[in-house]
Amino acid sequence: xxxxxxxxxxxxxxxxxxxxxxxxxxxxxxxxxxxxxxxxxxxxxxxxxxxxxxxxxxxxxxxxxxxxxxxxxxxxxxxxxxxxxxxxxxxxxxxxxxxxxxxxxxxxxxxxxxxxxxxxxxxxxxxxxxxxxxxxxxxxxxxxxxxxxxxxxxxxxxxxxxxxxxxxxxxxxxxxxxxxxxxxxxxxxxxxxxxxxxxxxxxxxxxxxxxxxxxxxxxxxxxxxxxxxxxxxxxxxxxxxxxxxxxxxxxxxxxxxxxxxxxxxxxxxxxxxxxxxxxxxxxxxxxxxxxxxxxxxxxxxxxxxxxxxxxxxxxxxxxxxxxxxxxxxxxxxxxxxxxxxxxxxxxxxxxxxxxxxxxxxxxxxxxxxxxxxxxxxxxxxxxxxxxxxxxxxxxxxxxxxxxxxxxxxxxxxxxxxxxxxxxxxxxxxxxxxxxxxxxxxxxxxxxxxxxxxxxxxxxxxxxxxxxxxxxxxxxxxxx
Numbered sequence: 001x002x003x004x005x006x007x008x009x010x011x012x013x014x015x016x017x018x019x020x021x022x023x024x025x026x027x028x029x030x031x032x033x034x035x036x037x038x039x040x041x042x043x044x045x046x047x048x049x050x051x052x053x054x055x056x057x058x059x060x061x062x063x064x065x066x067x068x069x070x071x072x073x074x075x076x077x078x079x080x081x082x083x084x085x086x087x088x089x090x091x092x093x094x095x096x097x098x099x100x101x102x103x104x105x106x107x108x109x110x111x112x113x114x115x116x117x118x119x120x121x122x123x124x125x126x127x128x129x130x131x132x133x134x135x136x137x138x139x140x141x142x143x144x145x146x147x148x149x150x151x152x153x154x155x156x157x158x159x160x161x162x163x164x165x166x167x168x169x170x171x172x173x174x175x176x177x178x179x180x181x182x183x184x185x186x187x188x189x190x191x192x193x194x195x196x197x198x199x200x201x202x203x204x205x206x207x208x209x210x211x212x213x214x215x216x217x218x219x220x221x222x223x224x225x226x227x228x229x230x231x232x233x234x235x236x237x238x239x240x241x242x243x244x245x246x247x248x249x250x251x252x253x254x255x256x257x258x259x260x261x262x263x264x265x266x267x268x269x270x271x272x273x274x275x276x277x278x279x280x281x282x283x284x285x286x287x288x289x290x291x292x293x294x295x296x297x298x299x300x301x302x303x304x305x306x307x308x309x310x311x312x313x314x315x316x317x318x319x320x321x322x323x324x325x326x327x328x329x330x331x332x333x334x335x336x337x338x339x340x341x342x343x344x345x346x347x348x349x350x351x352x353x354x355x356x357x358x359x360x361x362x363x364x365x366x367x368x369x370x371x372x373x374x375x376x377x378x379x380x381x382x383x384x385x386x387x388x389x390x391x392x393x394x395x396x397x398x399x400x401x402x403x404x405x406x407x408x409x410x411x412x413x414x415x416x417x418x419x420x421x422x423x424x425x426x427x428x429x430x431x432x433x434x435x436x437x438x439x440x441x442x443x444x445x446x447x448x449x450x451x452x453x454x455x456x457x458x459x460x461x462x463x464x465x466x467x468x469x470x471x472x473x474x475x476x477x478x479x
Contacts, residue, residue, distance in 0.1 A: 028166075036377060039181075045136040046131065046132065047129075049079060050141070053129070054140075060121065061076050073087030083139075090103035095134060095309070096133070097129070097130035118269070119163065165184035167440055167444070167463075168426060169208055170223075172431060172437065173238070174213055175404075177192070178198070179437055180191045182209065182210070182236075185205070186204060187220070189201070192430070195447075195457060195460055197451075201236050201241060205224060206225060206227065208222045209254060209255050210222075210223045214280075215261055219235055219244065220237065221234070221236075221259065223256070223268060227253050229252070230250065231251070231252060232247065232248050233268060247285075251272045251274075253270065255298070260305045262305055264279070267308050269310055269311075274288055274289070275290075275320070276289065289320055289325055292312040297340070298338065298352070300343050303346070304347055305322060307341065308322070310341070311352045312338060314337070315334040315335065315336060316334070317350065317369075319328045319350075329368050334352070334360060335356040335358070340384050340386075342394075350362055351371070351385060357379070357382060358382075359385065360374045361408075372412075380398050383423060389429065401418060402416055402417065402418040403416065403448075405453065426439035434451070435448075
């Protein structure tokens, strides 16, 4: 049969997580397979599961058949789950490699050939798998781990020169008298009127990519986490600046969080393709909403809190029932990944934008949503979108170096702030609609009059460059 291979496009934005290229793996059985024969004691020359089989599967199968993305119900995180197979049955027949669906698809005898969307396995690799299966597919020894996929070891690399953190998130408090700014491993609370620093909230694992205040303004949630490892949400007391709790559950960094209007729930969207709902008081995960097939970059609650919208790199917006966790429907008019999402104040419309330079506005019904209007809005991809509190204006930031204001009813342009010093990755508008905060990749932050589009003051650098160690300074002095 023909080898069908495609090169998958990977789109990254700003300090995007280090994604793993999608590599296909074992596919599904077309017919029921007999029960797995008990693994036998391996012969002396039988490939060892932990030393040879598990690493081979880890390299070629992890992106499609792990606990976070189990295509066809096939999970290969452990020997036991591998031998159970997927929703169509088992994929390995101990003592019979030739009849095992895994081998048949790897060698191209069954369609589609695996790994999907990647280079075929080398003959030597196929031979190792076949030898292992023909020997009875023995599992790990009693003193060995059964896990296939292990967390990568990420080195802690410090820069040789001073580097200012990008501004990765901004959010006004419900009263508008406090501005939270997220960057690398910390959040800074600023008085927007004086631009004075009020407090620093430290100790985050990586970039703080999203911030949300509780509706009463007493708590602030800051989300991020370590790429390819674990997402985290830290919840702080706004008055005392004390850390209240940390929520963990995603298997990659979190790009967006939203607080429900009643203050009881948090929603999170992650690079691991999952959307989760959290019980804030209990500090635990309530529901995992699994339907996106690529990174989730944005989530938003409807004003009444009954629905949740999520926008993804998979080019779709999904509308969820918050009470049940059921996906109500999907709208998929976008031609590329979506980075932002926002409900109208009335809650009957949702707007999204992304890499195809286009603003989309859908009108939402109970059982379906239809595209109301759209516009190719900029010369390059859209990095952020917000809807003004009065429902009249949509504001976007583009990688073409502009911030644009448009009439929400017609999408006609009404204002622009161009020639930004760097990408504006984060936008926020004050609750009274007077101030616009814009955070940039170069670490600068500006406050604008949202009506006149003029800067309130000169841009400020929110985060201090890290100090180099004495060892680095001594090394430089010796040059």
